[in-house]
Amino acid sequence: xxxxTSVLSAASDAGPEAGAAAFREAxxxxxxxxxxxxxxxPEAVRAALIVLLAQGHLLIEDVPGVGKxxxxxxxAASIDADVRRVQFTPDLxxxxxxxxxxxxxxxxEFEFKPGAVFANVVIADExxxxxxxxQSALLEAMEELQVTVDGATHPLPDPFLVVATQNPLEMEGTxxxxxxxxxxxxxxxxxxxxxxxxxxxxxxxRDAANPLDELTPVVSASxxxxxxxxxxxxxVSPAVEDYAVALAHATRSHPExxxxxxxxxxxQLVRAAKVHAALxxxxxxxxxxxxxxxxxxxxxxxxxxxxxxxxxxxxDAMPAILERIAASVPVPVAS
Numbered sequence: 001x002x003x004x005t006s007v008l009s010a011a012s013d014a015g016p017e018a019g020a021a022a023f024r025e026a027x028x029x030x031x032x033x034x035x036x037x038x039x040x041x042p043e044a045v046r047a048a049l050i051v052l053l054a055q056g057h058l059l060i061e062d063v064p065g066v067g068k069x070x071x072x073x074x075x076a077a078s079i080d081a082d083v084r085r086v087q088f089t090p091d092l093x094x095x096x097x098x099x100x101x102x103x104x105x106x107x108x109e110f111e112f113k114p115g116a117v118f119a120n121v122v123i124a125d126e127x128x129x130x131x132x133x134x135q136s137a138l139l140e141a142m143e144e145l146q147v148t149v150d151g152a153t154h155p156l157p158d159p160f161l162v163v164a165t166q167n168p169l170e171m172e173g174t175x176x177x178x179x180x181x182x183x184x185x186x187x188x189x190x191x192x193x194x195x196x197x198x199x200x201x202x203x204x205x206r207d208a209a210n211p212l213d214e215l216t217p218v219v220s221a222s223x224x225x226x227x228x229x230x231x232x233x234x235x236v237s238p239a240v241e242d243y244a245v246a247l248a249h250a251t252r253s254h255p256e257x258x259x260x261x262x263x264x265x266x267x268q269l270v271r272a273a274k275v276h277a278a279l280x281x282x283x284x285x286x287x288x289x290x291x292x293x294x295x296x297x298x299x300x301x302x303x304x305x306x307x308x309x310x311x312x313x314x315x316d317a318m319p320a321i322l323e324r325i326a327a328s329v330p331v332p333v334a335s
Contacts, residue, residue: 020281023230027053027279029218033078037211038071040198047189047296048075048163050279052224053231054271056186057142057162059127059177059300066191068165072123073212075163079224080217081120082157088130094137098147099154112149117141120157120221124164128174135181138162142184159224179259179303186268187293188300234274235284239332244270244290250325251302257321259303269297287331294326295319 027049034045044060048071051058060068076083086097099115116122117138127135141147145156164185167174182188194202205211219227244266252260261269273289280289299318 019230020278020283023227023278024281026219026223026227030075030078033215033218034071034074036215037074038067039201040194041067041071041191044071044189044191046279047187050272050275050293051186052159052161053227053275053278054186054268055159055161055228056268056272057184058164059182059185059188060163060165060191061168061188061300062190062192064167066193068191069123069125070212071191072125072163072165074215076121076123077212077215078218079121079221080219081159081221081224082118083121083123084116084119085123085125086116087125088127088134090130092130092134094134095149097134097137098141099149101150101152110150112152112154114154115147117147118154118156120159120161122160122162124162126166127164128166128177130175132175132178135175135177139180139184157221159221159228179301182300183262183264185300186272187296189296231275231278232271234277234282236270236274237284237332240273240285240287240290241270243287243329243332244273246329247290247294247325248298250329251298251322254321254325256305257302258305259301261298261301265298265301269293272297291326291331294322298322 030049030052031045034048035042038045048058052075058072060071062068073085086092095115097115097117099113099118101110102113103109104111124138141156141160142162145158145160147154147156162185166177193199248261248263248266248269250260251257254260269290270285272293273285276289276293277283277285295318299322302318302321304317304321
C-alpha cells in the first residue's frame with residue numbers, strides 16, 4: 001500500500017468528514033495536474049475525472065487541434081499507472097488492439113502477445129478513423145474488463161479506462177461508431193475553442209517546451225482504486241433512483257427520439273452522479289447531480305426520430321431535447 005493510499009484509508013477510518021476531505025485533496029491534485037496543460041476548460045477536466053472515478057470510459061469529440069488528445073494524455077500522465085496510446089488508422093487491425101496468439105517453434109505451442117489494450121489507461125486516438133471491425137475490438141474490453149482471443153480469456157488491469165478521441169462525422173475518412181460502441185462510453189464531451197486569454201497563454205507557454213513533458217504522476221493506481229471505492233459508497237436514495245429511471249424511460253417514449261437511453265445508460269448515470277456528489281463533499285446524491293449529467297451521459301446514446309427536421313437531428317439538438325425531457329419529469333423533494 002502506498003503512502004497516499006494509506007492516508008486515504010486512515011482518513012476514511014477516522015470518519016466521513018475526514019474521508020471526504022482526503023477524497024477532495026486527492027482529486028484536487030489530479031485537477032491541478034491536468035490544469036497545468038489544459039487551461040480554461042474546467043468542465044472538460046471535471047468530466048474526465050468523474051469518468052475515471054466512476055469506472056467508465058470517456059469519448060472526446062471535436063474538430064482537430066483543440067486539445068482532445070492533450071486532455072487524454074494529461075489525465076494519463078497524472079496517474080502512476082500503465083498507459084498506452086493507440087493511433088487508430090484505416091489499416092489498424094483488431095489484433096493490434098486486443099493481442100494475438102503467436103506460434104513458438106521452440107515450445108511448439110501458441111503464446112499470447114498482449115495488445116495495446118492491456119494498460120490501466122488506453123488512449124484511443126481518432127477512434128473513428130479505423131474500420132468498424134477494429135472499433136468493435138474494444139467492446140468486450142470496455143464492458144467486461146477482459147479480452148478473449150482464440151477461446152482464451154485474459155483479464156485487464158484494474159483500474160481500466162479508455163479515453164477515445166474522435167473527429168466530427170463530417171470530416172473526411174471517418175466512420176460512425178456503432179450504437180453498441182457509443183453506449184459503452186459513460187460520457188461524451190467536446191473541448192471547444194479556447195478563449196483569447198487561454199490561447200494567448202498557450203502561445204507563451206508552449207513556444208519553447210511541451211508542458212506534458214513536465215507532468216509527473218500525482219496519484220498511484222492503488223490510490224485511484226481507493227478513490228473509486230470511496231465514491232461508490234455515496235448513498236443514493238430510492239427516490240433519486242426512481243428519478244433517474246423516470247428520466248431514462250422518458251427518452252424511450254419521446255416523440256423526437258427513435259432510440260432512447262439503455263439500462264446501461266441509467267446505471268452509468270447514477271454512478272457518475274455518485275462521483276459528482278463526492279466531488280461536492282457530499283455522501284449522498286441529489287436530483288441536481290443526476291440532472292447536471294444528463295447531456296454528457298445520455299446525449300451520445302440517443303438517436304433522433306426519422307421524422308425530426310434536420311435542425312433537430314444533429315448532436316447540438318440533444319441538450320435541448322434533454323432539457324425538455326428533464327422539465328417533464330417531476331423532481332423528487334425531501335419529505
